[in-house]
Amino acid sequence: MNIALFGYGKMGKMIEQIALKRNHSIVAKIDLDATDIDFSKIDVAIDFSMPNAAFGNIKNCLEHNVPIISGTTGWLEDYQKAVDLCNENQGAFIYASNFSLGVNLFFELNSYLAKMIGSQKQYRVSMEEIHHTQKLDAPSGTAITLAEGVINETDYTKWKLDNAGDSEIPITAKRIADTPGTHTVSYESEVDSIEIKHTAHNREGFALGAVIAAEWIVGKTGVFTMKDVLNLS
Numbered sequence: 001m002n003i004a005l006f007g008y009g010k011m012g013k014m015i016e017q018i019a020l021k022r023n024h025s026i027v028a029k030i031d032l033d034a035t036d037i038d039f040s041k042i043d044v045a046i047d048f049s050m051p052n053a054a055f056g057n058i059k060n061c062l063e064h065n066v067p068i069i070s071g072t073t074g075w076l077e078d079y080q081k082a083v084d085l086c087n088e089n090q091g092a093f094i095y096a097s098n099f100s101l102g103v104n105l106f107f108e109l110n111s112y113l114a115k116m117i118g119s120q121k122q123y124r125v126s127m128e129e130i131h132h133t134q135k136l137d138a139p140s141g142t143a144i145t146l147a148e149g150v151i152n153e154t155d156y157t158k159w160k161l162d163n164a165g166d167s168e169i170p171i172t173a174k175r176i177a178d179t180p181g182t183h184t185v186s187y188e189s190e191v192d193s194i195e196i197k198h199t200a201h202n203r204e205g206f207a208l209g210a211v212i213a214a215e216w217i218v219g220k221t222g223v224f225t226m227k228d229v230l231n232l233s
């Protein structure tokens with residue numbers, strides 16, 4: 001497969017290594033708002049760029065009939081526009097806040113736990129995410145997906161960074177050098193605590209998931225999620 005990388009930073013470089021090992025070719029590495037891209041050579045694009053660049057990259061690919069996988073976080077105010085563009089152009093698009101298999105299993109576990117605890121009002125939920133110091137957005141996209149998972153199963157209505165009201169899920173974002181991504185969901189009652197935690201040891205899981213999603217989407221039409229790719233529930 002001929003892959004174009006939108007964003008050639010920490011993730012773009014890791015995706016390149018994994019894609020080459022899986023016998024794909026990298027036909028473009030795009031780090032800025034490029035205007036001279038030859039879309040005719042690209043089978044699929046993978047965007048791990050920046051919050052202010054992701055939507056433009058997705059739009060550009062969809063308008064040139066190139067399927068696009070985006071892992072960039074912090075741009076979701078434009079997500080619905082991307083969905084509409086994909087449908088108008090009969091294109092193919094996946095956004096995931098986290099492409100690793102482990103985190104996608106963790107999302108399922110989080111929803112299951114929230115569903116069980118939903119009726120047990122003695123527990124208060126909170127979340128913590130820890131990432132490296134270069135991260136631009138907070139809370140992480142993964143923490144937002146986890147919070148949405150809890151909101152879907154309980155009476156919580158919103159998430160909030162730090163201090164939250166009664167119906168809000170408090171998320172603490174910490175930045176510590178060289179931390180690829182750690183997420184903890186905690187439930188506290190007067191008598192006990194329940195915690196689930198996912199720790200990424202490096203970026204390989206994210207990158208492999210993105211390449212698997214790219215392999216999966218070629219030839220398909222529509223807006224998909226990692227649940228579709230991994231055949232989860």
Ligand SMILES: NC(=O)C1=CN([C@@H]2O[C@H](COP(=O)(O)OP(=O)(O)OC[C@H]3O[C@@H](n4cnc5c(N)ncnc54)[C@H](OP(=O)(O)O)[C@@H]3O)[C@@H](O)[C@H]2O)C=CC1
Nearest residue numbers: 007008009010011031032033049053071073097098099206
């Ligand atoms: N969904 C997931 O599984 C994961 C998501 N992420 C997310 O992916 C994104 C990238 O992460 P990471 O690789 O660590 O970040 P980096 O900062 O290392 O890389 C981002 C790259 O994007 C480039 N860039 C800037 N503007 C544009 C543009 N208009 N078009 C294309 N590229 C551009 C930057 O170039 P320059 O430096 O020259 O500005 C840089 O090389 C983040 O939003 C992060 O949260 C990260 C890991 C996993």
Ligand SMILES: O=C(O)C1=N[C@H](C(=O)O)C[C@H](O)C1
Nearest residue numbers: 073097098135140141142181
């Ligand atoms: O910026 C990162 O590094 C990561 N970003 C994603 C997020 O915001 O959830 C995924 C992963 O945790 C690494």
